[in-house]
Amino acid sequence: MFAFKKLLNDEEKLKIADEILRNLPQWFGIEEAIVEYVNGVRNTDFYVAYHLDKPIGFISIKSNNEYTSEIYVIGVLKENHNLGIGKKLLEVSQKELIKNKVRFLMVKTLGESHSDKNYKITREFYKNAGFYPLEEINEIWGKENPCLIMVKNL
Incomplete structure (x- = not known):
């Protein structure tokens, strides 16, 4: 039903982050913050949740140092909340972090x-x-x- 994929293409990352964040005004209602988050996903590990080939959520992970990474930004479209999408995005990204020995x-x-x-x-x-x-x-x-x-x- 849902597919999860790591994206490498910066333009795709920017487009998906912009589209999803703009559809979450309860959390992302400040234009300057949206622009900053969207531009900031370039140099992060970026995972997307898809439903029928449509992006419905993403998580962006940045490395702070060899031991610590940070959820830079995460967003799941409101109509897809409480379906386990955010949890699965976290699991997928954490598997990669653990593999890379992030603590x-x-x-x-x-x-x-x-x-x-x-x-x-x-x-x-x-x-x-x-x-x-x-x-x-x-x-x-x-x-x-x-x-x-x-x-x-x-």
Whole structure:
């Protein structure tokens, strides 16, 4: 029913990231952030979930150092939430990281001190996937958007 594929072509990465992020305004509603994320996927490992050859989700993983990688950005179209797509994208990317002897996977998301209900769901997704909160800081995105760093041991 669903297919998962690693993409290498930067233009395809940009197109898919742009299309999906623009269809998730509850999480990606700031134009400058969308543009930054889309341009940033170029030098990342990029995995796509397809349904009938249509991209419905992706995960972009960047390497921070030889031991730690980071979920740079992830998005699954809202109508495909709760079908295991995000979980499978994580599994596919983590298999590759483990094969390459990466030890930790981290993610930055909106912190718990912010009341946004959509990001509460996002944090639950990460917790259910084995991530633990490490620290919430204001220095990355500012006081109005506290950044929660979460980490998982691979």
